[in-house]
Amino acid sequence: MLSSMALRSALKSTSVVLRECGVLSRLKGTCASLPLKHGTWTSVITGPSHSNNETVLTGIGSFTIQPVRNYTRAVRKKQPVMQSQLSDLPPTMLKMEYAAVPLAQTADDLVKRLLTLELASHSEKLNLKTEQLIAKVRRDEADRSSTEVKVAILTSKIRNYQEHLHKHTKDKANKRWMLMAIDRRKKLLKHLRATRYDAFEHVCQQLGITYTFPPEYYRHATRRWLAKKALCIKVFKEVQKQKLEQRKKIKQTTPPTLAEPARTAATGTQ
Numbered sequence: 001m002l003s004s005m006a007l008r009s010a011l012k013s014t015s016v017v018l019r020e021c022g023v024l025s026r027l028k029g030t031c032a033s034l035p036l037k038h039g040t041w042t043s044v045i046t047g048p049s050h051s052n053n054e055t056v057l058t059g060i061g062s063f064t065i066q067p068v069r070n071y072t073r074a075v076r077k078k079q080p081v082m083q084s085q086l087s088d089l090p091p092t093m094l095k096m097e098y099a100a101v102p103l104a105q106t107a108d109d110l111v112k113r114l115l116t117l118e119l120a121s122h123s124e125k126l127n128l129k130t131e132q133l134i135a136k137v138r139r140d141e142a143d144r145s146s147t148e149v150k151v152a153i154l155t156s157k158i159r160n161y162q163e164h165l166h167k168h169t170k171d172k173a174n175k176r177w178m179l180m181a182i183d184r185r186k187k188l189l190k191h192l193r194a195t196r197y198d199a200f201e202h203v204c205q206q207l208g209i210t211y212t213f214p215p216e217y218y219r220h221a222t223r224r225w226l227a228k229k230a231l232c233i234k235v236f237k238e239v240q241k242q243k244l245e246q247r248k249k250i251k252q253t254t255p256p257t258l259a260e261p262a263r264t265a266a267t268g269t270q
Helices: 002-025 109-115 122-137 147-167 172-195 197-207 223-253 259-269
Strands: 036-038 041-048 055-058 063-065
Touching: 122 147, 122 197, 147 172, 147 197, 172 197
Parallel strands: none
Antiparallel strands: 036 041, 041 055, 055 063
């Protein structure tokens, strides 16, 4: 029993060694420049052989190992830096809630840093920018619900979404909110253009909005539809050419019109 177990273990060890030798002999990749040890079997990597860029491994079997091929990675193009709408806010400007407090102007430097935009959060800066846009287009100081004010608020949100998506291109949720805000602003501008055109021009000029007219007819362009449209255009042009040729033939074959005798009669009466 013990002899059979010893025989089996010996056979397993020899099969492992032979298998490893076969794998190493078929190896064409890279190998570390250290001795390979497995039990009592050792193999050492020697120096370079006579062939170029090849290394010979001597041991039970000798074979060559090709050098490492370091393929270069594709260089990523740097995206242009998008200018933020908050860049024109100076850091020494007071926050919106402290702008009307007279003591904030005479406070210490440390307190001023807390009251100004130097240590303000992004949301506080965004609220201040929104109020500045509202002040440009509002009808009066108490106006908070007119169409112009709604357009200004949506413009501030849309630009904030654009800055965020420029850095995080895979943020699908904020992209959806941005598209919804753009559609809402389009409807408000369309209504304002139809009712008060002077206010519409004033809003577009003050907020820097370029209004583009929506297409009269929109259809999803498929390959079948494009091929059908190209065929229809081609047929239409051929029909127009045939009609033009027919008109030329009719003009050449028809007798002189009745306008010439009428002109002669008019000259005779004079």
